[in-house]
Amino acid sequence: MAEGARAVLADVAAEFAELPFTDPGQTTVDGPIGWPGYDDARSRAAERTGEAESVVCGVGKIGRAEAVLVAFEFGFLGGSIGERTGLRVQAAFTRARELGLPVVSLVATGGSRMQEGMRALTQLHRLARQSALHRAAGLPQVAVLRDPATGGGWATLGAGADVTLALPGAQVGFAGSRVRPPGDDHAYTAESQHEHGHVDQLVDRAALPARLERWLLLLTCRSAAAADPPRALGAAEPPADGWAAVRRARAPERPRADAYLDAHFDWREDLGGDRCGGVDPGVRCGFGWRDGRAVAYAAQCGTPTLPAGFRTAARLVRLADRLGIPVLTLVDTPGAANDGAAERAGAGPAIAELFGAVASASVPVTTLVVGEGGSGGALAFAAPDRTWVTPDSYFSVTSPEAAASILKRAAADVPATANALRLRPADLVELSVARGIVGP
Incomplete structure (x- = not known):
């Protein structure tokens, strides 16, 4: 199971302040489609992880850079994306735009939450909309793919980021391990996604804070001045013909x-x-x-x-x-x-x-x-x-x-x-x- 959201945040960010979130409250028993035992499952997940949902969102300092962080808690129902997950991510992106900050998504999810049916799946529209609004605002997004990063989490916050990093050995793919055809396990790895141009870099866990700081510094440094051409490194004399x-x-x-x-x-x-x-x-x-x-x-x-x-x-x-x-x-x-x-x-x-x-x-x-x-x-x-x-x-x-x-x-x-x-x-x-x- 993926490491908990708080542990990842503590490792990546020197400072982290969680964003306040007003929970809309529960209006139905066992969720929007009345899935038997869903309320109990959520309660057990909250007790086990100490979290109210599958994401923890806040403003953090990564070295000299500041960003809004969205960290998935895989221990909360497999980091699955439900309606409250989508609302929390939406609030995080909205706050990031208010502050003019990039968003770093630390993704560890099995995908959409079955117990909420299509209400869960449609949260991908919500996530995609927030990502699009951030692009339109000229603000960068960086994703870190933890293990696993599958389903809609990979197909929105992961693959939709401007720069996508992945931990070596992570399971990465649209199809999760229980629904994909057998016989090509390598295709669903961070290494394969990197080999085929879907992941930008494989980054060891120990190097992640420094690498994120570098990327955030690079992506947030606007400049109107043109780049100078490099100096010549080879021959200096002109060719004869x-x-x-x-x-x-x-x-x-x-x-x-x-x-x-x-x-x-x-x-x-x-x-x-x-x-x-x-x-x-x-x-x-x-x-x-x-x-x-x-x-x-x-x-x-x-x-x-x-x-x-x-x-x-x-x-x-x-x-x-x-x-x-x-x-x-x-x-x-x-x-x-x-x-x-x-x-x-x-x-x-x-x-x-x-x-x-x-x-x-x-x-x-x-x-x-x-x-x-x-x-x-x-x-x-x-x-x-x-x-x-x-x-x-x-x-x-x-x-x-x-x-x-x-x-x-x-x-x-x-x-x-x-x-x-x-x-x-x-x-x-x-x-x-x-x-x-x-x-x-």
Whole structure:
């Protein structure tokens, strides 16, 4: 059984003040559908746990950050969501908006409360409504998935949060252990949800307070100022011609996105996937801390970008835009993945999604091309008016090899084709594709 709500709150928050709640009182015997013995079951649960319901809500301090905390008490009827649970969560979200605070949900629930029938299930509408109102107010939500996190609790407060963390080994899934088909137990674990892009990070219990503090600091630091492009980490001298620029950008020793992110930020936290079942290991998305403020980042790591990578980047840009946090993108890809698997996974729609997210962002987006800039798969990551390039990068309508093939040229003509494409850093500045070339 999951650890009690009070113990989790004491471990996570240095200070916690429970919110007052006016119970609407009981108007029926054994609940809204007259479930035999329900009143007795509630009384026993209250006596056993010391709680009046399956959630405990209040304002807490997590390190330097403040948030409204919603902690599920699994010992109270399996942390199930009933009508009073929904009312308490609604009151907590309402108070959070009054205070301008984020909400952290510490989820441990088996789902909706059977003894209240559809009156229990419709509380998911209530929870979803509160989550939507919080998003509309520009306030972040973080979920921590404890064990178990199933049913409607996972499908609203858990999966619906801006950032979802999970304790290793936790049972996480829409179907609870007693109703799902046998044979694929791994699919219902925190590890599987992380592998498939539904959970952002797996966090050990001991590291949870510090990780929550970092996320809350990052997500609540609004700024109107654009992010500065990082400094160049590789070669400083300009390439001799277009083909030299291509070969330099493709060099194995050339610095990649991780080196740029580590050098640019004091510390950072990654998001884990596209929330649609996909993760692209060749794309890094998250939020970093630099010079006392937060910056969101979406970085290509030098590989063909998968549809999941474009969708994760679009998720990042939309989240940063809603929270008022500037965005930094790093371009480095030979192009979008173009095999059959990528097409079936929606390469075109995923690229369109990212183009739309960047185009509609109200926060400033800054781009640095750090390596290969291959065609539309690279351009989707680029800001149309705030793009810089490094001396060891190139940006092209397509690769020189593909251009030669399209123009029915011989393989020996690839270097000349690269020169004709005017893809060098200096060419990009002259063509007004880039604002400038960054130095070391």
